[in-house]
Amino acid sequence: MSKKIAIIGGGNLGTAIAEGLISSGFVLPKDIIITKRNIDTLSALKAKGINVSNNNNEAAAFADYIIFAVKPFQIKDVLQQLLPSLDKSKHVLASVITGLWIKDIQEMVGNDFAIFRAMPNTAIAIQESMTCICSSNAKPEQINYVNELFDKLGKTVFIEEKLMDAATVLAASGTAFALRFIRADIQAGIEIGFSAATASLIAAQTAKGAADLLLIRKTHPEQEIDKVTTPKGCTIAGLNEMEHQGFSSSLIKGIVTSYKKIVNDM
Numbered sequence: 001m002s003k004k005i006a007i008i009g010g011g012n013l014g015t016a017i018a019e020g021l022i023s024s025g026f027v028l029p030k031d032i033i034i035t036k037r038n039i040d041t042l043s044a045l046k047a048k049g050i051n052v053s054n055n056n057n058e059a060a061a062f063a064d065y066i067i068f069a070v071k072p073f074q075i076k077d078v079l080q081q082l083l084p085s086l087d088k089s090k091h092v093l094a095s096v097i098t099g100l101w102i103k104d105i106q107e108m109v110g111n112d113f114a115i116f117r118a119m120p121n122t123a124i125a126i127q128e129s130m131t132c133i134c135s136s137n138a139k140p141e142q143i144n145y146v147n148e149l150f151d152k153l154g155k156t157v158f159i160e161e162k163l164m165d166a167a168t169v170l171a172a173s174g175t176a177f178a179l180r181f182i183r184a185d186i187q188a189g190i191e192i193g194f195s196a197a198t199a200s201l202i203a204a205q206t207a208k209g210a211a212d213l214l215l216i217r218k219t220h221p222e223q224e225i226d227k228v229t230t231p232k233g234c235t236i237a238g239l240n241e242m243e244h245q246g247f248s249s250s251l252i253k254g255i256v257t258s259y260k261k262i263v264n265d266m
């Protein structure tokens, strides 16, 4: 029998997960329930056959896998209210809540549940997320299921939980870093003659193609760069000038600064 999934918190991320799971065919709409307090905003999902509810306990009674996608400050109340409906022999818990550690969940529900913590990024809305996942107490078949679930929403990697802050910076903040690179590309493209619309298309598709070269061929960036840089050519001249101006160094420093901020402040 197919597993049933509850998504507690039908906001940006919760609805993106629901949309991705049904459009990929991973789960039938009738096997998902999504909750929030004001369910008016879930009418589009309801029209697709997904169950919607403002009752988290009803969702827990329905589901095998429960995905928590509320804001960090809301999870304590949600879990306290849900506690009587949770059953460690039936439920697997998964959280996509930033900064919420598995031990924080265990403090509220006890140590016996299989618990997953996942960190997707905003590209989950188009099923192109990079999702980093860790788990506690999970059986191999539960790990396979959660892996498969998030694979339908992009790419996944299992990591140790101590790397979750680093994953937040590299994968979630990473979307902003990549977009700032593309924005600079667009600004330069306009200066050398393109309209904003054409420069945006060229910059975005070129970045996507470059990333796909690495993902599909599993090559190192420098191997692909070598194919573009002819001796005495324009590409190497531009690249070297960028490095003289601190391109790689500024990116690395920015990422390390974000990491220090998350570790020290949050």
Ligand SMILES: NC(=O)c1ccc[n+]([C@@H]2O[C@H](COP(=O)([O-])OP(=O)(O)OC[C@H]3O[C@@H](n4cnc5c(N)ncnc54)[C@H](OP(=O)(O)O)[C@@H]3O)[C@@H](O)[C@H]2O)c1
Binding pocket: 008, 009, 010, 011, 012, 013, 014, 035, 036, 037, 038, 039, 056, 069, 070, 071, 072, 074, 078, 096, 097, 098, 119, 120, 121, 122, 123, 172
């Ligand atoms: N957005 C992303 O790409 C992203 C990426 C990684 C991680 N995250 C994490 O994912 C979580 C959700 O982010 P988001 O952007 O989707 O936030 P959001 O749009 O504010 O969604 C949170 C939802 O939770 C619902 N909610 C609040 N209290 C509830 C309750 N007691 N029972 C059921 N639902 C309740 C809210 O609806 P009502 O007010 O109607 O109840 C709201 O729709 C956050 O913890 C964030 O850190 C987000």
